[in-house]
Amino acid sequence: MKYPTKQAFRPAWDDYFMSMAYMAAERSTCDRLRSGAILVKDKRVIGSGYNGSPPKMEHCDDVGHLMHEGHCIRTLHAEENTLLQAARLGTSTNGSTIYSIYSPCYHCLKKLIAGGVKRIVAAHVYRDTRVSDACVEAGVMYDRYTPNGEWLDYLVELYKILPREKTSEVKSSDTGEKNYESE
Numbered sequence: 001m002k003y004p005t006k007q008a009f010r011p012a013w014d015d016y017f018m019s020m021a022y023m024a025a026e027r028s029t030c031d032r033l034r035s036g037a038i039l040v041k042d043k044r045v046i047g048s049g050y051n052g053s054p055p056k057m058e059h060c061d062d063v064g065h066l067m068h069e070g071h072c073i074r075t076l077h078a079e080e081n082t083l084l085q086a087a088r089l090g091t092s093t094n095g096s097t098i099y100s101i102y103s104p105c106y107h108c109l110k111k112l113i114a115g116g117v118k119r120i121v122a123a124h125v126y127r128d129t130r131v132s133d134a135c136v137e138a139g140v141m142y143d144r145y146t147p148n149g150e151w152l153d154y155l156v157e158l159y160k161i162l163p164r165e166k167t168s169e170v171k172s173s174d175t176g177e178k179n180y181e182s183e
């Protein structure tokens, strides 16, 4: 049986990048906030990040939080890690857009502004509502992300329907599982 090669759903850019941010968040290691972010420039990913400890350092999920004045300071925030990943790879963040599950805390916002991020897209507002005023002051676009229900429904099914390239399906009689062979 031949599978149709035309894709069933082509996400808009915001849906595409925000779903990557949700994937990144699944790598978080501090349960006080499991967030993820993707840094994009000219419609290309230049950094990804999640709330987690710096490389080689212990994780909150393993050893508990490191509290200071009511905040866990063990982790870098997702926004910081996206900037640092771009820095580590030698990519300019000037003029970039960040897609983040939560709006940035004020500390991260300052770093995003200083790093030249020009647009922030957040799915949820996290605590500090002064962030939107600060964005106006700094000339940064601040957009709330509205999930596309059709895309979300499609995402749920995505792993079940792949691979979708030109394949022929062979049904295994003993396991009932589907195997795919390239033509």
Ligand SMILES: [Zn+2]
Pocket: 029, 030, 031, 032, 060, 064, 065, 066, 072, 073, 074, 075
């Ligand atoms: Zn923690």
Ligand SMILES: [Zn+2]
Pocket: 077, 078, 079, 104, 105, 106, 107, 108, 109
């Ligand atoms: Zn932050």
